[in-house]
Amino acid sequence: MLDLKFIRENLEFVKGKLSRRNQRVDLDQLVEMDRKRREVIQEVEALRNERNIVSEKIATLKQQSKDAAIEIDRMKLVSQKIKDIDINRAGIEENVQDFLLRIPNIPHESVVAGEDEGDNIEIKRWGEPPEFNFNPQAHWTIGEELGILDFERGAKIAGARFTLLRGAGALMERALINFMLDLHTREHHYEETFPPFLVNRISMTGTGQLPKFEEDLFRIVDSEYFLIPTAEVPVTNIHQNETIDEKSLPIYYTAYTPCFRKEAGSHGRDTRGIIHQHQFDKVELVKFTAPGTSYQELESLLENAEEVLKRLNLHYRVVSLCTGDLGFSAAKTYDIEVWLPSQGRYKEISSCSNFEDFQARRANIRYRPTSKAKARFVHTLNGSGLAIGRTMVAILENYQQEDGSVFVPEVLQPYMGGMEKIETPAS
C-alpha cells in the first residue's frame, strides 16, 4: 500500500511511476475522494468539539442542581447530526482504503521500463548447460519411467495438477527440503520457522494477495481461512502489528511450507509434469530490514538462493524483472531461472523481491530507530530458496543418463541415505 499523504503531495510523480506498470489506476478519483474525506472530517470534528464543551457545561450545571434541559435538547440534535455525518465518513474512508489496497507498488528506480517478460534484463549466468550425446527427456517421462512421479494416481486422488511422489521421488523431495533448510539456517543465519498453512483474511491482505487476487487462492468453505500460496504470507505476518527494536534488525526467517495455488490464469500452460501444480513445496526466505539497507539485503538474499543451485551444480541465469512484469507488491524483483535441457530454455525457480514498505504499511510492521525518533515502517523482502518441485525437475533433467537413470547430486546424497543414483525398478 502506498502512503495516501505521499500520493496527495506527489501526484504527478506517482502517476508517472505507475503508468509503467501494466495496470491502470485512476488516481484523480482517489484524490477527489480524499478531498471529500478531509472535508467531512473537519465538519464532524467541529461538531464533536462543540458537544464535548457543552457536555462539560451540562455536568457543571447538574452539579449545581441547575436546569440543563435546553442544552441537552440542543445536544440531542448535534449528536444525531454527528451520527449521520459519521456514517457518510465511514463510507468514504472505506472506499479510500479499498482503493489504496488495490494500487500496486512503485517500481524502484533501477527497474527498467518494459511491457512483459520479454523486456526483462539478464543480469548473469552461472555454470554451463550439460551436454548430452542422446536426446534429453522431459522430467515427466524420466519420472514416470523411474516410478517416482505418478501423475495418474495424483489425478485420481485429487485431480489435475496434483502428483503423487513415491519411493526415491518422495525421498528426494524430503532431502531437498532438509538440504535447503540446513544451508539457510547453518550457513546463511536464517531462523527456521514452521508457520500455519492456513491464514486469515487480514494476513492475506497484509502481504498483498487480497483484496485483488482472491481468485488465485484456495479458500476453506464456511470459514475465513485461506490456504497459503507461499510461506511469504504467514512468515511476513509474524510481525504484523508490531514495532521492532532497530537493534534486532535485520531479521532473517526461513520456512518450509507447502503452497497452494488455483493457477486460475494458467489453463493450458505446462499441463504436463510438475511445473505448475495446485500444491507444491517451497523453502522460503524472508527478511525484515531498515529502509536504508534493504537493497543490499536483496542482493544477499539473491545470493543465498543462488547458492542452492550452485551446490546442486545446476546451470542458471538471473534476470531483473521490468516494470511490466513486476508483481503487484514488489518494488524490485530478481528471478532465478534454471536450465531445463528438455525444453532448451530457462525456467523460473526462484523469485526474490524487495517490497520496501508496501507490505509493512498494510501489515503495520514498524521499527523504532535507536535515535528514539518515531516509529517507521520496515522494509520486507522475500525469495524462494528454492521451489522444491522445480528443483526436482531440474535435477531429473540435468542429471539424467541415457539408460533412464538419474544421478543424485552429491550434496543430496547424505540426505538420501547415501543413494547415488535413481534407477528403474526393473534394472
Added chain:
RNA sequence: GGAGAGAUGGCCGAGCUGGCUGAAGGCGCUCGCCUGCUAAGCGAGUGUACGCCGAAAGGUGUACCGAGGGUUCGAAUCCCUCUCUCUCCGCCA
C-alpha cells in the same frame, strides 16, 4: 463441545455505583540536579493516528482503555455481538 474468568499506556496495575481520566500508582526510559565512583535520592518529561494552522519549531482539534455496534447531552465505566487469552470438564492426533 460444556462451565467460568479475563483483555486498560513500553511493562505491571488501579478505575468499572457514567461527567477535568489520555487515563491514579509503580516499573522502565529520557533530560536536568545532586554525588569522589557506583548505588540511592530530587525535579521535569515520557503514546499513537488523523485533521487544521505554521516555512519550521510548534500550536490546536478529534479519536483511541481487545474489535464492532447500541443506550445517553456525555461511556474505559451500562447493554449486545464478535475475537483472543486463561482455568476446569468432555473429546481428540
